[in-house]
Amino acid sequence: MAEDSRYPIKDSMKDALVDRQTYETMYRESIEDPDGFWRKHGERIDWIKPYTKVKNTSFERGKVDIRWYEDGTLNASVNCLDRHLAEHGDDTAIIFEGDDPGISRHISYRELHEKTCRFANVLKGLGVKKGDVVTLYMPMLVETAVAMLACVRIGALHSVVFGGFSPEALGARIENGHSRFVITADEGMRGGRRIPLKNNVDEAVENPALDFVEKVIVLRYTGADIDWHDQRDVDFARLMEEAEPWCEPEEMKAEDPLFMLYTSGSTGAPKGVLHTTGGYMVYTSMTHEYVFDYRRGEIFWCTADLGWITGHSYTLYGPLANGATTVIFEGVPNYPDASRVGQIVDKHNVSTLYTAPTAIRALMAGGDHVMDGTSRKSLRLLGTAGEPINPQAWEWFYRVIGNEQAPILDTWWQTETGGIMIAPFPGATELKPGSATKPFFGIQPALFDNEGNELEGAASGNLGIKDSWPGQMRSVFGDHERFMKTYFSTYDGVYFTGDGAKRDEDGDYWITGRVDDVLNVSGHRLGTAEVESALVAHDKVAEAAVVGYPHDVKGEGIYIYVTLMSGEDPSDELRDELVQWVRKRLGPLAAPDVIQWAPSLPKTRSGKIMRRILRKIASNETENLGDTSTLADPGVVDELMEHRAFR
Numbered sequence: 001m002a003e004d005s006r007y008p009i010k011d012s013m014k015d016a017l018v019d020r021q022t023y024e025t026m027y028r029e030s031i032e033d034p035d036g037f038w039r040k041h042g043e044r045i046d047w048i049k050p051y052t053k054v055k056n057t058s059f060e061r062g063k064v065d066i067r068w069y070e071d072g073t074l075n076a077s078v079n080c081l082d083r084h085l086a087e088h089g090d091d092t093a094i095i096f097e098g099d100d101p102g103i104s105r106h107i108s109y110r111e112l113h114e115k116t117c118r119f120a121n122v123l124k125g126l127g128v129k130k131g132d133v134v135t136l137y138m139p140m141l142v143e144t145a146v147a148m149l150a151c152v153r154i155g156a157l158h159s160v161v162f163g164g165f166s167p168e169a170l171g172a173r174i175e176n177g178h179s180r181f182v183i184t185a186d187e188g189m190r191g192g193r194r195i196p197l198k199n200n201v202d203e204a205v206e207n208p209a210l211d212f213v214e215k216v217i218v219l220r221y222t223g224a225d226i227d228w229h230d231q232r233d234v235d236f237a238r239l240m241e242e243a244e245p246w247c248e249p250e251e252m253k254a255e256d257p258l259f260m261l262y263t264s265g266s267t268g269a270p271k272g273v274l275h276t277t278g279g280y281m282v283y284t285s286m287t288h289e290y291v292f293d294y295r296r297g298e299i300f301w302c303t304a305d306l307g308w309i310t311g312h313s314y315t316l317y318g319p320l321a322n323g324a325t326t327v328i329f330e331g332v333p334n335y336p337d338a339s340r341v342g343q344i345v346d347k348h349n350v351s352t353l354y355t356a357p358t359a360i361r362a363l364m365a366g367g368d369h370v371m372d373g374t375s376r377k378s379l380r381l382l383g384t385a386g387e388p389i390n391p392q393a394w395e396w397f398y399r400v401i402g403n404e405q406a407p408i409l410d411t412w413w414q415t416e417t418g419g420i421m422i423a424p425f426p427g428a429t430e431l432k433p434g435s436a437t438k439p440f441f442g443i444q445p446a447l448f449d450n451e452g453n454e455l456e457g458a459a460s461g462n463l464g465i466k467d468s469w470p471g472q473m474r475s476v477f478g479d480h481e482r483f484m485k486t487y488f489s490t491y492d493g494v495y496f497t498g499d500g501a502k503r504d505e506d507g508d509y510w511i512t513g514r515v516d517d518v519l520n521v522s523g524h525r526l527g528t529a530e531v532e533s534a535l536v537a538h539d540k541v542a543e544a545a546v547v548g549y550p551h552d553v554k555g556e557g558i559y560i561y562v563t564l565m566s567g568e569d570p571s572d573e574l575r576d577e578l579v580q581w582v583r584k585r586l587g588p589l590a591a592p593d594v595i596q597w598a599p600s601l602p603k604t605r606s607g608k609i610m611r612r613i614l615r616k617i618a619s620n621e622t623e624n625l626g627d628t629s630t631l632a633d634p635g636v637v638d639e640l641m642e643h644r645a646f647r
């Protein structure tokens with residue numbers, strides 16, 4: 001397979017919403033006259049009070065302030081539900097596909113609307129007010145979507161915490177958001193395994209620092225035997241039955257918060273990424289329609305869990321705002337067997353399958369026949385997000401899953417960006433496996449060298465974005481200083497993404513991965529600092545350094561160098577104990593792949609750990625370690641190389 005293989009625009013995409021000419025015209029317009037462009041496209045959603053102002057944004061150092069459509073008012077749940085009722089109330093909003101392949105249901109817009117209204121009334125009845133933060137720790141169920149939409153209907157912010165996070169990680173998020181309300185289920189089901197969600201919530205809120213938690217709303221889902229705290233726990237289904245089926249939507253200002261979602265950065269604890277109402281709805285619905293060339297009636301399946309931004313923007317808000325039919329899949333791609341994805345596509349006539357490279361690589365490991373017995377002929381488009389896709393996985397996805405019929409849209413974006421930033425348009429862009437290709441309307445990517453100079457033409461560098469777009473995060477919850485420092489202090493007047501990228505002669509972008517201390521493990525972000533601080537909290541650990549290394553399925557694996565307290569001896573038992581320790585503190589996603597005992601770590605004379613060298617040792621690229629002259633004790637490196645952990 002050639003490095004530079006290309007896939008021309010397919011004839012079947014002739015009638016796509018955006019052709020080459022349209023892309024160029026619209027892109028130019030969006031850059032030359034952002035105000036006019038977004039004024040027009042802001043009308044794609046329903047406003048209660050129309051906006052007169054459009055863009056009012058500043059990326060200036062120390063004064064970052066981002067406002068879109070600021071004098072307009074709206075409600076996001078009305079855009080996802082009410083506005084479809086008159087003509088499309090009986091259309092299917094959600095197809096639920098259970099972990100158990102025997103279970104699926106169709107939920108119409110009308111039903112989803114009623115459930116949302118009822119649950120909004122439940123929340124009100126429990127005392128949830130506009131501006132409150134409600135934490136969700138749920139399986140992938142229709143009720144999860146209902147709970148999210150109900151929050152935004154009454155102007156509360158949801159903070160969805162992925163069900164794979166540990167009680168400690170959940171607790172930290174509840175505490176940071178000072179969330180008095182938690183919604184959970186007795187258990188989740190994934191790949192035939194039960195996830196003890198309610199137990200985890202109990203464990204989290206037992207922490208005295210979380211005594212402000214007033215109510216835990218529990219969906220009895222599997223019927224498992226759980227502890228019940230009469231003062232605190234309330235029953236989801238019972239309250240739903242008692243609630244009124246209509247709830248007046250709260251009129252929100254465009255810049256009122258819509259939700260927050262925690263994500264890992266290179267330093268400190270995970271931060272609450274804050275998104276607001278108007279711009280987010282415009283941007284997610286527009287990217288969903290244009291990038292995926294969405295036509296009403298098509299079945300759209302984004303496999304991302306609602307606990308991640310991809311689930312927020314492209315399982316829920318973007319598709320529902322467009323009146324789409326969206327699939328919520330409870331399970332995992334390889335259960336009961338590796339053909340499950342193909343089974344689901346066939347069963348529900350899925351047109352677009354949007355998934356993560358790590359899932360593709362996991363399926364690919366089963367060989368070319370894993371999809372046997374399924375036809376997948378309904379697929380018109382494929383998409384990926386979350387991490388760079390290697391060309392082998394791209395080709396396999398294209399050939400085996402898509403039968404060479406469906407273009408692949410490699411979409412680059414982030415929790416912070418709210419929606420897709422760089423991606424091909426199926427009717428306008430020639431595809432190159434491994435390249436996310438071209439910016440979406442209004443997006444101005446730029447590459448910088450380490451000295452902060454902007455690079456022109458074909459080049460490699462650090463990726464920044466030069467002007468605001470409506471879907472961008474507005475702040476870090478409760479910490480605007482941190483927001484400005486993290487994203488706007490590296491380059492003047494530029495949003496810094498934390499990613500590296502290459503731009504080729506055609507102006508296409510190739511994202512190469514994080515340039516900061518953030519790992520991307522199976523498409524999930526993890527700060528090395530988080531893992532390190534979990535480790536040093538163990539009383540036998542003196543110091544730890546965490547780096548990523550190439551991993552066939554996960555993309556990046558977690559490699560840890562541990563220095564023990566003096567007097568402690570390394571052993572296999574201790575290694576297992578530390579793996580479990582990190583798992584318990586942060587959740588299964590963060591489980592270390594490799595632990596290497598390090599009598600000491602390579603440091604500069606000023607005491608900084610030289611991760612660059614540790615990364616090379618972990619990746620087994622030790623021929624060229626680069627400049628080691630600044631090391632305080634170069635002998636440390638030889639010692640580590642000699643005892644590289646086997647994997």
Ligand code: 6R9
Binds near residue numbers: 308310385497499525
């Ligand atoms: C949507 C999402 C963001 C980080 C981002 C980058 C990586 C996402 C990518 C990609 C290469 C793509 N990333 N999409 N890298 N190609 N198409 O994943 O958000 O969880 O915040 O992760 O993921 O490194 O900075 P999030």
